[in-house]
Amino acid sequence: MADFSSQPGMHGYFAPARFEADIYDCEVTGQIPTELDGAFYRLHPDWLYPPNPPDDIALSPDGYMSMFRFRNGVVDYKGRYVRTERFENQRAARRQLYGYYRNPFTDDPSVRDPDHPQRRTTANTTPVVLAGALYATKEDGLPHRMDPNTLETLGPTDFGGAWKSQAFTAHPKVDPVTCEMAAFGYEASGLCSRDVFLAIFDKAGSITRDWRFEVPYTSMLHDMCLTREHVIIPGGGSVTSLERLHEGKIHWAWDSSKPSYYGIIPRDGDAKDIRWFLGPERSIVHTANARTEGSKVVMEAPMADGNTWPWFEDLAGGQFSAPKNTIRRITFDLNSKDDRCTEETLFARPVTSFTRVDDRRLGLSYRYIYVQYFDPDQPARAGTHPQMRYAANSFGRFDIQTGEIRSCFGGETHMLQEPSFVPRPGSTDEGDGWLIGTAHNPCEMRSELMIVDATTMEEVARVILPFRNATQVHGAWFGPNDLPLA
Numbered sequence: 296m297a298d299f300s301s302q303p304g305m306h307g308y309f310a311p312a313r314f315e316a317d318i319y320d321c322e323v324t325g326q327i328p329t330e331l332d333g334a335f336y337r338l339h340p341d342w343l344y345p346p347n348p349p350d351d352i353a354l355s356p357d358g359y360m361s362m363f364r365f366r367n368g369v370v371d372y373k374g375r376y377v378r379t380e381r382f383e384n385q386r387a388a389r390r391q392l393y394g395y396y397r398n399p400f401t402d403d404p405s406v407r408d409p410d411h412p413q414r415r416t417t418a419n420t421t422p423v424v425l426a427g428a429l430y431a432t433k434e435d436g437l438p439h440r441m442d443p444n445t446l447e448t449l450g451p452t453d454f455g456g457a458w459k460s461q462a463f464t465a466h467p468k469v470d471p472v473t474c475e476m477a478a479f480g481y482e483a484s485g486l487c488s489r490d491v492f493l494a495i496f497d498k499a500g501s502i503t504r505d506w507r508f509e510v511p512y513t514s515m516l517h518d519m520c521l522t523r524e525h526v527i528i529p530g531g532g533s534v535t536s537l538e539r540l541h542e543g544k545i546h547w548a549w550d551s552s553k554p555s556y557y558g559i560i561p562r563d564g565d566a567k568d569i570r571w572f573l574g575p576e577r578s579i580v581h582t583a584n585a586r587t588e589g590s591k592v593v594m595e596a597p598m599a600d601g602n603t604w605p606w607f608e609d610l611a612g613g614q615f616s617a618p619k620n621t622i623r624r625i626t627f628d629l630n631s632k633d634d635r636c637t638e639e640t641l642f643a644r645p646v647t648s649f650t651r652v653d654d655r656r657l658g659l660s661y662r663y664i665y666v667q668y669f670d671p672d673q674p675a676r677a678g679t680h681p682q683m684r685y686a687a688n689s690f691g692r693f694d695i696q697t698g699e700i701r702s703c704f705g706g707e708t709h710m711l712q713e714p715s716f717v718p719r720p721g722s723t724d725e726g727d728g729w730l731i732g733t734a735h736n737p738c739e740m741r742s743e744l745m746i747v748d749a750t751t752m753e754e755v756a757r758v759i760l761p762f763r764n765a766t767q768v769h770g771a772w773f774g775p776n777d778l779p780l781a
Protein backbone atom coordinates (compact mmCIF):
# COMPACT_ATOMS: atom_id res chain seq x y z
CA MET A 296 0.00 0.00 0.00
CA ALA A 297 1.30 3.45 -0.86
CA ASP A 298 1.23 5.98 1.99
CA PHE A 299 2.75 9.42 1.35
CA SER A 300 1.18 11.04 4.44
CA SER A 301 4.49 11.27 6.29
CA GLN A 302 6.27 12.96 3.40
CA PRO A 303 6.36 16.68 4.23
CA GLY A 304 7.11 17.86 0.71
CA MET A 305 4.65 15.62 -1.10
CA HIS A 306 1.32 17.26 -0.49
CA GLY A 307 -0.98 19.40 -2.57
CA TYR A 308 0.54 20.39 -5.86
CA PHE A 309 3.73 18.51 -5.07
CA ALA A 310 2.13 15.17 -4.27
CA PRO A 311 3.12 12.37 -6.66
CA ALA A 312 0.70 12.08 -9.60
CA ARG A 313 0.90 8.25 -9.95
CA PHE A 314 -1.35 7.83 -12.95
CA GLU A 315 -0.96 7.41 -16.68
CA ALA A 316 -3.14 9.38 -19.05
CA ASP A 317 -4.25 10.06 -22.60
CA ILE A 318 -6.02 13.21 -23.72
CA TYR A 319 -7.37 13.43 -27.22
CA ASP A 320 -7.48 17.02 -28.46
CA CYS A 321 -6.29 19.04 -25.48
CA GLU A 322 -7.87 22.27 -24.31
CA VAL A 323 -5.94 25.20 -25.79
CA THR A 324 -5.97 28.96 -25.34
CA GLY A 325 -4.65 31.10 -28.19
CA GLN A 326 -3.71 29.62 -31.54
CA ILE A 327 -1.34 26.67 -31.95
CA PRO A 328 0.82 27.46 -35.02
CA THR A 329 -0.20 24.99 -37.74
CA GLU A 330 3.47 24.72 -38.78
CA LEU A 331 4.22 22.92 -35.53
CA ASP A 332 4.36 19.27 -36.57
CA GLY A 333 6.12 17.04 -34.09
CA ALA A 334 6.16 16.01 -30.47
CA PHE A 335 7.36 17.69 -27.30
CA TYR A 336 8.54 15.01 -24.87
CA ARG A 337 9.14 15.66 -21.18
CA LEU A 338 10.78 13.41 -18.64
CA HIS A 339 9.90 13.92 -15.02
CA PRO A 340 10.36 12.13 -11.72
CA ASP A 341 7.21 10.77 -10.08
CA TRP A 342 7.38 8.49 -7.04
CA LEU A 343 5.55 5.22 -7.58
CA TYR A 344 6.08 4.39 -3.90
CA PRO A 345 7.26 6.64 -1.06
CA PRO A 346 11.04 6.92 -0.70
CA ASN A 347 12.71 4.67 1.83
CA PRO A 348 14.67 6.10 3.63
CA PRO A 349 12.02 8.83 3.70
CA ASP A 350 14.55 11.64 3.22
CA ASP A 351 15.83 10.36 -0.12
CA ILE A 352 16.24 13.19 -2.60
CA ALA A 353 14.20 14.55 -5.49
CA LEU A 354 16.60 13.13 -8.10
CA SER A 355 15.48 9.56 -7.28
CA PRO A 356 11.78 9.19 -8.22
CA ASP A 357 10.62 6.90 -11.00
CA GLY A 358 10.85 8.22 -14.54
CA TYR A 359 7.70 9.32 -16.36
CA MET A 360 7.53 10.46 -19.96
CA SER A 361 4.94 12.89 -21.26
CA MET A 362 4.30 13.52 -24.94
CA PHE A 363 2.49 16.49 -26.47
CA ARG A 364 1.87 15.59 -30.12
CA PHE A 365 1.33 18.69 -32.26
CA ARG A 366 -0.18 18.56 -35.76
CA ASN A 367 -2.60 20.67 -37.76
CA GLY A 368 -2.99 23.15 -34.93
CA VAL A 369 -4.16 20.63 -32.31
CA VAL A 370 -2.40 18.76 -29.52
CA ASP A 371 -2.87 15.28 -28.08
CA TYR A 372 -1.30 14.24 -24.76
CA LYS A 373 0.02 10.93 -23.53
CA GLY A 374 1.84 10.10 -20.28
CA ARG A 375 3.48 6.82 -19.26
CA TYR A 376 5.92 5.64 -16.63
CA VAL A 377 9.26 4.41 -17.91
CA ARG A 378 9.06 0.70 -17.18
CA THR A 379 12.56 0.25 -15.82
CA GLU A 380 13.61 -2.89 -13.99
CA ARG A 381 13.29 -0.80 -10.85
CA PHE A 382 9.71 0.24 -11.66
CA GLU A 383 8.65 -3.33 -12.42
CA ASN A 384 10.27 -4.70 -9.25
CA GLN A 385 8.54 -2.14 -7.08
CA ARG A 386 5.23 -2.62 -8.82
CA ALA A 387 5.40 -6.38 -8.23
CA ALA A 388 6.37 -5.90 -4.56
CA ARG A 389 3.86 -3.05 -4.05
CA ARG A 390 6.47 -1.11 -2.08
CA GLN A 391 9.70 0.86 -2.41
CA LEU A 392 12.67 -1.48 -2.72
CA TYR A 393 15.42 1.00 -3.52
CA GLY A 394 17.32 3.11 -1.01
CA TYR A 395 19.25 6.35 -1.22
CA TYR A 396 20.17 8.21 -4.39
CA ARG A 397 22.84 6.22 -6.24
CA ASN A 398 23.65 4.06 -3.23
CA PRO A 399 22.80 0.43 -4.00
CA PHE A 400 24.14 -0.67 -0.61
CA THR A 401 20.96 0.80 0.89
CA ASP A 402 18.64 -1.27 -1.34
CA ASP A 403 16.39 -4.08 -0.19
CA PRO A 404 18.34 -7.39 -0.25
CA SER A 405 15.93 -8.75 -2.87
CA VAL A 406 17.26 -6.25 -5.47
CA ARG A 407 20.67 -5.21 -4.09
CA ASP A 408 23.41 -5.42 -6.77
CA PRO A 409 26.25 -2.91 -6.18
CA ASP A 410 28.30 -4.40 -9.02
CA HIS A 411 25.61 -3.35 -11.51
CA PRO A 412 24.29 0.02 -10.26
CA GLN A 413 22.82 0.73 -13.69
CA ARG A 414 20.05 -1.78 -12.89
CA ARG A 415 18.56 0.66 -10.39
CA THR A 416 18.28 3.67 -12.72
CA THR A 417 14.94 5.43 -12.96
CA ALA A 418 15.60 6.89 -16.46
CA ASN A 419 13.99 10.15 -15.35
CA THR A 420 16.10 12.94 -16.84
CA THR A 421 16.15 13.68 -20.61
CA PRO A 422 14.35 12.43 -23.74
CA VAL A 423 17.06 11.77 -26.33
CA VAL A 424 16.87 10.77 -30.02
CA LEU A 425 19.64 8.81 -31.71
CA ALA A 426 19.33 7.45 -35.25
CA GLY A 427 15.55 7.65 -35.33
CA ALA A 428 14.99 6.05 -31.92
CA LEU A 429 13.71 7.69 -28.72
CA TYR A 430 15.37 7.04 -25.36
CA ALA A 431 14.74 7.94 -21.73
CA THR A 432 18.08 8.73 -20.10
CA LYS A 433 19.63 9.30 -16.69
CA GLU A 434 23.32 9.56 -15.97
CA ASP A 435 23.46 6.57 -13.61
CA GLY A 436 22.29 3.93 -16.10
CA LEU A 437 21.79 2.93 -19.71
CA PRO A 438 19.30 4.62 -22.06
CA HIS A 439 15.85 3.02 -22.15
CA ARG A 440 14.38 2.86 -25.63
CA MET A 441 10.78 4.09 -25.83
CA ASP A 442 8.19 3.75 -28.58
CA PRO A 443 7.81 7.37 -29.77
CA ASN A 444 4.07 6.98 -30.38
CA THR A 445 2.79 4.67 -27.62
CA LEU A 446 5.49 5.49 -25.03
CA GLU A 447 5.82 1.77 -24.41
CA THR A 448 9.19 1.01 -22.77
CA LEU A 449 11.24 -1.26 -25.03
CA GLY A 450 14.12 -1.66 -22.57
CA PRO A 451 17.68 -0.57 -21.81
CA THR A 452 20.44 -0.81 -24.41
CA ASP A 453 24.24 -0.88 -24.57
CA PHE A 454 24.01 -0.50 -28.37
CA GLY A 455 24.82 -4.09 -29.10
CA GLY A 456 27.74 -4.16 -26.69
CA ALA A 457 29.46 -1.17 -28.32
CA TRP A 458 28.78 1.10 -25.32
CA LYS A 459 31.58 0.30 -22.84
CA SER A 460 30.21 2.00 -19.75
CA GLN A 461 27.69 1.20 -17.06
CA ALA A 462 26.17 4.65 -17.50
CA PHE A 463 25.21 7.08 -20.29
CA THR A 464 24.88 10.85 -19.91
CA ALA A 465 21.49 12.55 -20.00
CA HIS A 466 23.07 15.32 -22.09
CA PRO A 467 24.60 13.97 -25.29
CA LYS A 468 25.23 16.62 -27.95
CA VAL A 469 24.61 16.52 -31.69
CA ASP A 470 26.89 18.27 -34.20
CA PRO A 471 24.41 20.05 -36.53
CA VAL A 472 26.90 19.94 -39.42
CA THR A 473 27.71 16.21 -39.43
CA CYS A 474 24.72 14.95 -37.38
CA GLU A 475 27.21 13.01 -35.24
CA MET A 476 26.36 12.59 -31.56
CA ALA A 477 28.89 12.79 -28.73
CA ALA A 478 28.00 11.01 -25.47
CA PHE A 479 29.86 9.85 -22.39
CA GLY A 480 29.38 7.76 -19.29
CA TYR A 481 31.18 8.45 -16.02
CA GLU A 482 31.91 6.08 -13.17
CA ALA A 483 32.07 3.98 -16.29
CA SER A 484 33.49 0.81 -14.78
CA GLY A 485 31.78 0.89 -11.40
CA LEU A 486 30.62 2.92 -8.43
CA CYS A 487 32.91 5.87 -7.62
CA SER A 488 35.44 4.95 -10.34
CA ARG A 489 37.31 7.83 -11.99
CA ASP A 490 37.04 6.53 -15.53
CA VAL A 491 34.99 8.09 -18.30
CA PHE A 492 33.93 6.46 -21.56
CA LEU A 493 33.36 8.93 -24.40
CA ALA A 494 32.15 8.03 -27.87
CA ILE A 495 31.01 9.54 -31.16
CA PHE A 496 27.99 8.02 -32.88
CA ASP A 497 27.48 8.55 -36.58
CA LYS A 498 24.12 9.52 -38.05
CA ALA A 499 23.15 5.85 -38.37
CA GLY A 500 23.79 5.22 -34.68
CA SER A 501 27.12 3.36 -34.92
CA ILE A 502 30.07 4.28 -32.73
CA THR A 503 32.89 5.50 -34.96
CA ARG A 504 35.44 6.30 -32.28
CA ASP A 505 35.76 6.20 -28.53
CA TRP A 506 38.02 7.26 -25.69
CA ARG A 507 38.58 6.13 -22.13
CA PHE A 508 40.27 8.39 -19.60
CA GLU A 509 40.27 9.36 -15.93
CA VAL A 510 39.02 12.61 -14.41
CA PRO A 511 41.10 14.47 -11.77
CA TYR A 512 38.70 13.25 -9.09
CA THR A 513 35.30 11.55 -9.22
CA SER A 514 32.59 14.18 -9.40
CA MET A 515 29.15 14.63 -10.92
CA LEU A 516 29.60 15.09 -14.68
CA HIS A 517 26.11 16.10 -15.67
CA ASP A 518 26.50 17.91 -18.98
CA MET A 519 28.99 18.47 -21.78
CA CYS A 520 29.68 20.74 -24.74
CA LEU A 521 30.58 19.90 -28.31
CA THR A 522 32.37 22.17 -30.76
CA ARG A 523 33.43 21.37 -34.33
CA GLU A 524 36.84 20.35 -32.95
CA HIS A 525 36.49 19.57 -29.26
CA VAL A 526 34.42 17.89 -26.57
CA ILE A 527 34.27 19.71 -23.22
CA ILE A 528 33.36 17.89 -20.01
CA PRO A 529 33.06 20.06 -16.90
CA GLY A 530 32.96 18.78 -13.33
CA GLY A 531 33.96 19.42 -9.76
CA GLY A 532 32.80 20.29 -6.27
CA SER A 533 30.70 17.20 -5.68
CA VAL A 534 32.64 14.22 -4.29
CA THR A 535 31.92 10.61 -3.44
CA SER A 536 33.68 7.48 -2.19
CA LEU A 537 32.92 3.83 -1.57
CA GLU A 538 33.42 4.51 2.15
CA ARG A 539 30.66 7.07 1.97
CA LEU A 540 28.33 4.63 0.22
CA HIS A 541 29.12 1.87 2.73
CA GLU A 542 28.14 4.32 5.46
CA GLY A 543 24.68 4.42 3.89
CA LYS A 544 24.68 8.01 2.57
CA ILE A 545 23.50 9.49 -0.70
CA HIS A 546 26.04 9.40 -3.49
CA TRP A 547 27.36 12.98 -3.37
CA ALA A 548 28.72 15.37 -0.78
CA TRP A 549 30.18 18.83 -1.45
CA ASP A 550 33.83 19.67 -0.87
CA SER A 551 34.37 23.42 -1.21
CA SER A 552 38.14 22.93 -1.19
CA LYS A 553 38.00 21.15 -4.52
CA PRO A 554 38.64 22.99 -7.79
CA SER A 555 36.27 22.91 -10.71
CA TYR A 556 37.76 21.09 -13.70
CA TYR A 557 37.22 20.99 -17.44
CA GLY A 558 38.40 18.29 -19.80
CA ILE A 559 39.04 19.48 -23.38
CA ILE A 560 39.16 16.48 -25.71
CA PRO A 561 40.21 17.00 -29.37
CA ARG A 562 37.70 15.18 -31.58
CA ASP A 563 40.54 14.05 -33.84
CA GLY A 564 42.93 13.27 -30.97
CA ASP A 565 43.61 10.50 -28.51
CA ALA A 566 43.08 10.29 -24.77
CA LYS A 567 46.69 11.44 -24.25
CA ASP A 568 45.81 14.71 -26.00
CA ILE A 569 43.21 15.73 -23.41
CA ARG A 570 43.92 19.03 -21.64
CA TRP A 571 42.61 19.53 -18.11
CA PHE A 572 41.94 23.07 -16.94
CA LEU A 573 41.19 23.97 -13.33
CA GLY A 574 39.14 26.78 -11.82
CA PRO A 575 37.88 27.85 -8.41
CA GLU A 576 35.00 26.13 -6.57
CA ARG A 577 31.98 26.24 -8.87
CA SER A 578 28.64 24.60 -9.50
CA ILE A 579 28.26 23.92 -13.18
CA VAL A 580 25.29 21.66 -13.80
CA HIS A 581 24.31 22.54 -17.38
CA THR A 582 26.04 24.23 -20.25
CA ALA A 583 24.67 26.58 -22.92
CA ASN A 584 27.04 26.27 -25.87
CA ALA A 585 30.69 26.39 -26.90
CA ARG A 586 32.90 26.84 -29.94
CA THR A 587 36.53 26.52 -30.94
CA GLU A 588 38.10 29.79 -32.09
CA GLY A 589 41.62 29.12 -33.32
CA SER A 590 43.67 28.05 -30.32
CA LYS A 591 40.88 28.90 -27.86
CA VAL A 592 37.82 27.01 -26.74
CA VAL A 593 35.04 29.30 -25.48
CA MET A 594 32.05 28.07 -23.48
CA GLU A 595 29.02 29.80 -21.98
CA ALA A 596 27.18 28.21 -19.06
CA PRO A 597 25.14 29.07 -15.98
CA MET A 598 27.49 28.82 -13.01
CA ALA A 599 27.40 29.51 -9.27
CA ASP A 600 30.19 30.16 -6.79
CA GLY A 601 29.30 27.25 -4.51
CA ASN A 602 27.09 24.23 -4.06
CA THR A 603 23.65 24.59 -5.69
CA TRP A 604 22.44 21.14 -4.59
CA PRO A 605 20.48 21.44 -1.31
CA TRP A 606 20.80 17.71 -0.65
CA PHE A 607 24.58 17.43 -0.85
CA GLU A 608 26.07 17.74 2.64
CA ASP A 609 28.91 20.21 3.00
CA LEU A 610 31.95 18.26 4.19
CA ALA A 611 33.17 21.41 5.96
CA GLY A 612 29.91 21.57 7.93
CA GLY A 613 28.62 24.76 6.32
CA GLN A 614 24.94 25.57 5.87
CA PHE A 615 23.42 25.45 2.39
CA SER A 616 23.38 29.01 1.06
CA ALA A 617 21.70 28.51 -2.35
CA PRO A 618 24.20 30.50 -4.44
CA LYS A 619 22.71 31.95 -7.61
CA ASN A 620 23.54 30.89 -11.14
CA THR A 621 24.58 33.56 -13.60
CA ILE A 622 25.49 33.12 -17.26
CA ARG A 623 29.28 33.16 -17.60
CA ARG A 624 31.89 32.65 -20.30
CA ILE A 625 34.87 30.38 -19.71
CA THR A 626 37.82 30.59 -22.09
CA PHE A 627 40.41 27.85 -22.42
CA ASP A 628 43.64 28.84 -24.17
CA LEU A 629 45.12 25.71 -25.69
CA ASN A 630 48.43 27.50 -26.24
CA SER A 631 48.81 28.25 -22.55
CA LYS A 632 51.43 26.40 -20.57
CA ASP A 633 49.38 26.13 -17.36
CA ASP A 634 45.98 24.76 -16.38
CA ARG A 635 44.19 28.03 -15.69
CA CYS A 636 41.13 29.28 -17.57
CA THR A 637 39.46 32.69 -17.55
CA GLU A 638 35.91 33.42 -16.42
CA GLU A 639 33.67 36.37 -17.30
CA THR A 640 30.12 37.06 -16.10
CA LEU A 641 27.96 38.00 -19.10
CA PHE A 642 24.71 38.81 -17.28
CA ALA A 643 24.27 39.81 -13.63
CA ARG A 644 20.65 38.59 -13.61
CA PRO A 645 20.36 35.28 -11.73
CA VAL A 646 18.91 32.45 -13.78
CA THR A 647 18.13 28.78 -13.31
CA SER A 648 20.67 26.27 -14.59
CA PHE A 649 18.41 25.16 -17.48
CA THR A 650 19.96 27.03 -20.40
CA ARG A 651 19.15 26.00 -23.96
CA VAL A 652 20.05 27.27 -27.44
CA ASP A 653 18.87 26.91 -31.02
CA ASP A 654 20.47 23.50 -31.57
CA ARG A 655 21.15 24.36 -35.22
CA ARG A 656 23.94 26.56 -33.79
CA LEU A 657 25.35 23.96 -31.41
CA GLY A 658 29.13 24.11 -31.44
CA LEU A 659 29.15 27.19 -33.68
CA SER A 660 29.13 30.93 -33.12
CA TYR A 661 25.68 31.91 -31.87
CA ARG A 662 23.72 34.68 -30.24
CA TYR A 663 20.82 33.55 -28.05
CA ILE A 664 20.60 31.62 -24.79
CA TYR A 665 17.11 30.67 -23.58
CA VAL A 666 16.39 29.98 -19.93
CA GLN A 667 13.61 30.31 -17.37
CA TYR A 668 14.28 32.66 -14.46
CA PHE A 669 12.64 34.66 -11.69
CA ASP A 670 11.99 38.24 -12.81
CA PRO A 671 11.47 40.35 -9.65
CA ASP A 672 9.96 43.17 -11.72
CA GLN A 673 6.91 41.08 -12.57
CA PRO A 674 3.78 41.05 -10.33
CA ALA A 675 4.35 39.60 -6.86
CA ARG A 676 3.19 36.16 -5.94
CA ALA A 677 0.94 36.97 -3.02
CA GLY A 678 -0.95 33.96 -1.74
CA THR A 679 0.94 31.35 -3.70
CA HIS A 680 2.48 28.18 -2.36
CA PRO A 681 5.68 28.95 -0.35
CA GLN A 682 7.70 26.69 -2.65
CA MET A 683 6.59 28.80 -5.59
CA ARG A 684 7.24 32.33 -4.30
CA TYR A 685 10.60 32.79 -5.99
CA ALA A 686 10.17 30.13 -8.65
CA ALA A 687 10.93 31.02 -12.25
CA ASN A 688 8.12 33.20 -13.63
CA SER A 689 9.53 34.10 -17.07
CA PHE A 690 11.18 32.64 -20.13
CA GLY A 691 14.17 34.75 -21.13
CA ARG A 692 16.11 35.22 -24.33
CA PHE A 693 19.60 36.38 -23.39
CA ASP A 694 21.48 37.95 -26.31
CA ILE A 695 25.19 37.34 -25.72
CA GLN A 696 26.12 39.72 -28.54
CA THR A 697 24.19 42.81 -27.38
CA GLY A 698 23.49 42.00 -23.72
CA GLU A 699 19.73 42.44 -24.28
CA ILE A 700 17.30 40.32 -22.26
CA ARG A 701 13.82 39.79 -23.68
CA SER A 702 11.31 37.89 -21.61
CA CYS A 703 7.87 36.36 -21.59
CA PHE A 704 6.01 36.34 -18.27
CA GLY A 705 4.20 33.11 -17.51
CA GLY A 706 1.65 34.29 -14.94
CA GLU A 707 1.41 35.38 -11.32
CA THR A 708 0.75 31.88 -10.03
CA HIS A 709 2.95 29.91 -12.40
CA MET A 710 6.27 28.14 -12.08
CA LEU A 711 8.06 27.86 -15.42
CA GLN A 712 10.36 25.09 -16.47
CA GLU A 713 13.10 24.74 -19.06
CA PRO A 714 12.13 26.16 -22.47
CA SER A 715 12.98 24.11 -25.57
CA PHE A 716 13.59 25.85 -28.88
CA VAL A 717 11.62 24.64 -31.92
CA PRO A 718 12.84 25.95 -35.30
CA ARG A 719 10.28 27.28 -37.74
CA PRO A 720 10.07 24.82 -40.65
CA GLY A 721 12.08 26.10 -43.60
CA SER A 722 13.89 28.75 -41.59
CA THR A 723 17.65 28.94 -41.18
CA ASP A 724 18.07 32.12 -39.12
CA GLU A 725 19.10 31.49 -35.53
CA GLY A 726 16.20 32.03 -33.17
CA ASP A 727 13.45 31.89 -35.82
CA GLY A 728 10.92 29.59 -34.20
CA TRP A 729 9.18 29.04 -30.88
CA LEU A 730 9.94 28.26 -27.27
CA ILE A 731 7.92 25.48 -25.65
CA GLY A 732 7.91 24.83 -21.93
CA THR A 733 5.67 23.94 -19.02
CA ALA A 734 4.14 26.45 -16.64
CA HIS A 735 2.85 24.75 -13.50
CA ASN A 736 -0.17 26.38 -11.92
CA PRO A 737 -0.80 25.27 -8.31
CA CYS A 738 -3.73 27.65 -7.91
CA GLU A 739 -5.65 25.73 -10.56
CA MET A 740 -3.90 22.44 -9.63
CA ARG A 741 -2.92 21.87 -13.24
CA SER A 742 0.02 22.00 -15.62
CA GLU A 743 0.06 24.14 -18.72
CA LEU A 744 2.33 24.19 -21.77
CA MET A 745 3.33 27.60 -23.12
CA ILE A 746 4.16 28.20 -26.77
CA VAL A 747 6.07 31.46 -27.25
CA ASP A 748 7.20 33.14 -30.47
CA ALA A 749 10.99 33.13 -29.96
CA THR A 750 11.53 36.21 -32.13
CA THR A 751 9.03 38.50 -30.35
CA MET A 752 8.99 36.57 -27.04
CA GLU A 753 5.20 36.86 -27.02
CA GLU A 754 3.00 33.95 -26.03
CA VAL A 755 0.95 32.55 -28.91
CA ALA A 756 -0.85 29.61 -27.27
CA ARG A 757 -1.14 27.56 -24.11
CA VAL A 758 -2.11 23.90 -23.76
CA ILE A 759 -4.15 23.29 -20.60
CA LEU A 760 -3.89 19.92 -18.89
CA PRO A 761 -6.75 19.22 -16.49
CA PHE A 762 -4.34 17.73 -13.93
CA ARG A 763 -0.92 18.12 -12.37
CA ASN A 764 1.94 16.80 -14.47
CA ALA A 765 5.04 16.42 -12.30
CA THR A 766 7.75 19.05 -12.57
CA GLN A 767 10.12 17.97 -15.30
CA VAL A 768 13.81 17.58 -15.46
CA HIS A 769 14.20 18.13 -19.22
CA GLY A 770 12.09 18.35 -22.35
CA ALA A 771 12.89 18.06 -26.05
CA TRP A 772 11.11 18.64 -29.36
CA PHE A 773 11.42 16.14 -32.20
CA GLY A 774 9.82 16.31 -35.63
CA PRO A 775 8.92 13.75 -38.30
CA ASN A 776 12.47 13.93 -39.66
CA ASP A 777 13.79 12.82 -36.26
CA LEU A 778 11.31 10.08 -35.32
CA PRO A 779 8.76 7.87 -37.11
CA LEU A 780 5.81 9.76 -35.65
CA ALA A 781 2.32 8.39 -36.30
Ligand SMILES: [Fe+2]
Nearest residue numbers: 465517581769
Ligand atom coordinates in the same frame (compact mmCIF):
# COMPACT_ATOMS: atom_id res chain seq x y z
FE1 LIG B 1 20.26 18.08 -16.82
